Each structure stands twice: as structure tokens, then as C-alpha cells.
Amino acid sequence: MTTPQRIRRSAAQWREIVQQFIDRGLSATAFCKHNEIAYGTFVRWRHKLSLQEEALPPDKTSADWLPIDLTDPVDGAKRTWEIELELPGGVQLRMRAA
Structure with a gap:
């Protein structure tokens, strides 16, 4: 009797396999066999x-985002802007208008 050879698969390959399982509609036992x-x-x-999919934030669609008018309502001039975001682990993202 021969021992089945182990096949190492990446997470991407497993995602594809799980999607095939969902698409085929078989029981897990039948699919694996x-x-x-x-x-x-x-x-x-x-x-x-x-578990990884549950941890991901929901996809943002264009309806989830609102435009921000950066024009001064008094004189109509464009104003400079700065955005600073501090993330866990000490990561900082800074954006400034040119």
C-alpha cells in the first residue's frame, strides 16, 4: 500500500478550493473524496x-464616501489641508496639500 503524497498549498490556492466547494454544492466529505x-x-x-474574511472591513463603495469641499466659503479661495493618521504600532500617515 502506498502512502498518499502530501501537497502543500498556499492560502490563495485554499481560497480557490473553498470557492470550488461552495460552487459545486457537494457535502464536504464528498468534495474532499x-x-x-x-x-x-x-x-x-x-x-x-x-475567520480572515470576518476580520476584513467591509468594502467601501462610492456611495460610502462623501466629497469634501476645500474651498473657503467667504472668498472662494482654495485652502491648504493636512491629514494625519496614527495607526497601531507607531505607524503615522501624513498628507499635506501642495
């Missing part, structure tokens, strides 16, 4: 990827 994937590994990756 048909594709010669270890059931335990499949379940672990499906869980891991679902």
Missing part, C-alpha cells in the same frame, strides 16, 4: 479563511 483532499485539512483551512 472527489478531489483527494484530506477532510481535516480542508475543514481547518475553510475555518481559517472564514
Whole structure:
């Protein structure tokens, strides 16, 4: 009896495999058997990827963003602006108008 060879897959490959599972509508057991994937590994990756998706912020669409008018309402002149964002870990993002 031969031992099945282990196949190492990237997270991107596992995302694709999980998407194929969703698209095919088979049970996890049937899908794994048909594709010669270890059931335990499949379940672990499906869980891991679902946790990663929950941690992602929702996609922003254009309807979520509002324009900001940077023109002075008194004289109509454009004013300079600065934006500073401090992130965890000491990362800072600074933006200034030219």
C-alpha cells in the first residue's frame, strides 16, 4: 500500500478550493473524496479563511464616501489641508496639500 503524497498549498490556492466547494454544492466529505483532499485539512483551512474574511472591513463603495469641499466659503479661495493618521504600532500617515 502506498502512502498518499502530501501537497502543500498556499492560502490563495485554499481560497480557490473553498470557492470550488461552495460552487459545486457537494457535502464536504464528498468534495474532499472527489478531489483527494484530506477532510481535516480542508475543514481547518475553510475555518481559517472564514475567520480572515470576518476580520476584513467591509468594502467601501462610492456611495460610502462623501466629497469634501476645500474651498473657503467667504472668498472662494482654495485652502491648504493636512491629514494625519496614527495607526497601531507607531505607524503615522501624513498628507499635506501642495
